[in-house]
Amino acid sequence: MDGYYAFMLVATAFVLMMTVPALALFYGGMSRSKSVLNMMMMSFVAAAIVGIIYVAIGWSMGFGGDGTFFANPFELFWLDGVETADYVFVMFQMTFAVITAALISGAVEGRMKFAAWVVFIPLWAVIVYFPMAHMVFSCTDDSLICGRIGAQDYAGGTAVHINAGIAALVLVLLLGKRLGFPKEKMRPHNLTLTMLGAGLLWMGWYGFNVGSIVFGGESPEADMAQFFSETGRTFANTTLATMAAILGWLAVERLLHKKATSLGAASGIVAGLVAITPAAGAVDIEGAVAIGLVAGAICAWAVGLKYKLGYDDSLDVVGVHLVGGIVGTVLIGVFSTADGAGGIDGLLYGGGIDSLVDQVLGVLVAIAYVGILTTIIGLAIKYTIGLRISEDDEVEGIDLVAHGESAYDLHTSSFGGGAGKTGVLAAATKSTEGANA
Structure with missing residues (x-):
């Protein structure tokens, strides 16, 4: 098992890389030049805050014992009682908490107070993310989504992507639109950074998905047999779904806008990775390709909903993470196979509708739980310290206002x-x- 621990150390480092620098670069390049540093700082600060809180009470709330929504926060307070050899698993789950919080930031680019972000992140992590992690990843008999409902979620379609997407939608509704949106064109200022970030996210996602294996064998030999089988499946599925999503996104983009763009390719990468996250261990390679194609196409269409419905999701967190997370989670009920990690045949494999119903219920619970509690947190901040910077500060640029810096010395x-x-x-x-x- 020494090799497994080495594998998990690498997987954990890869997932941390997904936040800093990968997500910071991806979002930073998509931002306007006057808010790029703030956008990147939101990822770095989320990592620092959530990481420390996770070690203090997050691991205990998520994995400390039975509970419908969360376990006792103080059962394993500051990892009391956790063997140091198991710290690698704590750190691995910590990186999931970190990136989930950081994902939200892309929706509020250029207009959310940095102080409000610093207050929002720890409250949201404790009240929303840690309980969601328990309901999905702990999978005790009492935990709601995977325990009582029985929905499959291999690496975080509900706990990570739907979670972050709904939180992002709540915040943009509470904040309101950027000045000039939608009439003013607010194009990404550096697509080179965005494509570099997308490539690093793809690389880091192998830690995210492949590292999420949970052993179930009765002996080291059985565990290792499961390890090689399951990691092979999740690695291949993650790769092929992402490739398919790029093609699905570009095809729809070409159809709707007559162009196949680099931003579309980068966004397609993320859409495919998001959608295959919950399904990586449950489906075969044909199912992975199908999920990737569907997610790429639907997300490419969904990012335009903000113009039709009037919400200002700056960097398309809702269109990619919420929509992609829903697509991937629901389609488990269609494409899962009994040979997969959950051992359940989906609708197309003769399993009937039961699995599909479970997946839909899991999505609905996640949406309701996250939406209600994030709204309460957001309103509390809005009517105390305030969520949004002033109009003058927004015009000047949040980089200078909040951090006293600019990304580029253009003068x-x-x-x-x-x-x-x-x-x-x-x-x-x-x-x-x-x-x-």
Whole structure:
């Protein structure tokens, strides 16, 4: 089993990489130039806050014992009673909590107070994510989604993607639209960063999906046989679904807009990865390709809903993560096979409608739970410290307002000394004031 621990260490590092730097680059490139640093900072700060809270009480709430919604937060407080050899599993689950929180940030680009984000993240992690992780990943008899309902979710279609997508939708509704949306074109400022981030997300997702294996054998030999079988399945499914989603996204994009774009390819990568996340261990490769194609096509269409329905999801978190998470989770009920991790045949494999019903119920529970509690958290912040920056600050740019920095020094002077145009003008003004004194 030494090799398995080494494998999990690598998988954990890969999943952490998905947040910093992969998601930060992906979202940063899609942002406007005046908010790119803030966008990236939201990922970094989410990692720092959620990671520490997870070790304190998150692991205990998620995996500490029985409970319909969550386990006792203080049963394993600060990992008390957890063997140090098991810390790798704690860290692995911690990285899931980190990226789920960070995913939300893309929806609120350029207009959410950084202080509000810092307050929102720990509250949301404790009240929303940790219980969702227990209901999905702990899978005790009492846990709601996988225990009582019986919905399959291999690596987080409900707990991660639907969770983040619904939270994102709630926040954008509470915040309101960006100034100028939808009339003003708010294009990504650096698609090179976005495509680099998408590639790193794809790479890191192998840790996310393939590392989510849970042993069920009765001996080390049985465990290792399961390990090789299941990791092979999840690795292949993750790869093929993502490839299919790229093609599905670009086909719809070409049909609707007469162009196949680099942003579409990058978004297709993420849509495929999102959709195969819950199904990675449940379906065969034909099912994985089908799920990828469907998710890529539907998500490419869904990102346009914000213009029709009037909500301002800045970087399409709702269109990709919420919609993709729903597609992947529901289609388990259609494409799962008894040879997969859940041992259940879906509708197309002679299993009847029962699995499909379970998957739909799991989605509905996740939407209701996350939607209600995120709304309460968001309203509490909105009517205390406030959620949104002022209009003047939004025009100036949140990078300068919140962090005192800009991503690009576009006004460097040729006079030397590294002073920008603003610095030169300030120096000239000061010299004039001195002469007139």
